[in-house]
Every structure is written in structure tokens, then in C-alpha cells.
Amino acid sequence: MYVGRFAPSPTGPLHFGSLVAALGSWLDARAAHGRWLVRIEDLDAAREQPGAARQILSVLEACGLHWDGEVVFQSRRRELYGAALARLSALRATYPCGCTRKEMADSAPAINGSRVYPGTCRGGLADGRMARAVRVRTVAEPVAFEDRLFGRLAQSVEREVGDFVLWRADALFAYQLAVVVDDAAQGVTDVVRGADLIDSTARQIHLQRLLGLPQPRYLHLPVAASAAGEKLSKQTGARSIDAAQARPAIARALAFLGHPPPAQLVDAAARELLSWGMLNWEIAKIPRERSIAYPAA
Ligand code: GLU
Secondary structure (H helix, E strand, O other), rough: OOOEEEOOOOOOOOOOOHHHHHHHHHHHHOOOEEEEEEEEEEEHHHHHHOOOHHHHHHHHHHOOOOOOOOOHHHOOOHHHHHHHHHHHHHHHOEEEEEEOHHOOOOOOOOOOOOOOOOOOOOOOOOOOOOOOOEEEEEOOOOOOEEOOEEEEEEEOHHHHHOOOOOEEOOHHHHHHHHHHHHHEEEOEEEEEEEHHHHHHHHHHHHHHHHHOOOEEEEEOOOOOOOOOOOOOOOOOOEEEHHHHHHHHHHHHHHHHHOOOOOOHHOOOOOHHHHHHHHHHOOOHHHOOOOEEEEEOO
């Protein structure tokens, strides 16, 4: 049975970019007669905007993007992440790291915009060093996977990212660990999300393999970007979706995903647009691009 999910971080209200991810994962799940879950990724309280989770859920509802079961909040699931981290540590797959951000500033730039971790603490903490974070050991051999839109992709996590953080210096479980634990715990079979996360996928598969968890299928969708090529976000001034504007927002998001609604649906309600989208959903129609400028959003 297909199980999909939408996993927003409540760092701001739902905007056009996040609506595209929500709609794409909803359509893919419903077209497969599957379940669709919503998970609020609220581990980083400092980045959370009060009220954002509630706003996101109410806009999803106003759009007719109804979810199955209870909404899951990562902030209430920390024991699960702790147990996974303990398992990885028992496997000797992790090590404490005492490096500061400043010390890594000279390392090679990594695919995710940070720095490739040069492995300084891999062989043990140097004398007098305090453990700040916990990293997972990676391997040079590329992790390959088949993306349903982009085809076969491969990444050497060791070379392109380096041993990455699972427990952060600010005492939080890292996104990469939490997402892998939750996707498996919730029985997610299909991850459909923005292509800004495509370069995280190899890291997540690496963790799934270490933890003996099943690997879901992946479909990455183009992300809406500003004319300057930045992903739309609160920081780039993306406008939030107003619950009263659900219908035009759904129509624009369908068109963005290569499924423009036909002319006879100009007056159709959001619900009818969604039914049409579900019946006409085809991966081959989605533009095969990681990001598309969307100045109107
Ligand atoms: N919470 C992540 C975000 O909002 C998405 C996680 C995922 O879909 O894997 O960017």
C-alpha cells in the first residue's frame, strides 16, 4: 500500500513553493489510491514561527488537501531519534566531533553549501577537545538511487558531503536522522518533495542502510525559485497562501507541475481541480528541472 507524506518545517506560513510540494505528494498518493500523511518537522524551536504549523494545516484544509490519520510532530518523538542514534553508536558508525564551524571554514565546499567534513575527529577527539556534535561515518563508494523524475543519481557522500552531523552542537537531532527514522516508522513508501532536497537523499539512504530500514521510492519536484534563482521562502519574501485564495493557488500549482487545468475548469472549485489533477497525474508531464523561476509568487 502506497504511503506518502508532506513534511513541512513550521518556519513560516505555507507559500507557493511549499504548496507545490504538498500538492505533488498529495496527487501522487491519491492517484495511487494511497495514504497521505502530514508531519510537522519542528525540531528546531529557534527557527519555528509561532502559529505557522496551525496556519499550514488550515491552508492545506482550505485547499482540500486532506490528510490521513493524526498529524505527527517531530518535537514529540525525540526518544525515537535517540534510540536510532544509540543503535548507530553501538554499531560504531558514529563518533563525537569537537570541531567548530570556524575550524572547518577552510575545507572544500560541499554539495549542500556547507563544507565537506575533512574527518578531523574520525580517529578520536584530540587531547583537550570536548565533544560538540556526533557524526556518522560515510563511505567513498557512491550511493545510487533512481529518482522517478530525474532518473538514476549517485553521490559519494564521503567525497561530496563528508561524515555528517546527526546530533548537533546546539543539542538537536539533525534533520537527516529524524527524517529517516520517521519515514520508516510511519511506513512511508514514497517520498515526494522539492528538488532542493535531492542532494540529501544519498545521506538518507546511507542512514537507512546502516539502520536496516527499507528504502522508499523518491520523486523530487521542481522548486519554485525567485528570478534570481533562489528557492522561494519566507527569507526571499514569498507571499503566504491565503486560505480564501485556495482555488487560484491550486490552479497555479497544478500548472507549475506541468498539469495546467483545462479551460472548462476555469470556474471549478479547488476540490474539482484536485480530482482532475488526480485523474490526469503523470510524472512524464512534470518539467524535469530542479528549479523554475516563478516571479509571480
Ligand atoms: N522539512 C523539510 C522542509 O520543509 C522537508 C523534509 C522532507 O520532505 O524530507 O524543507
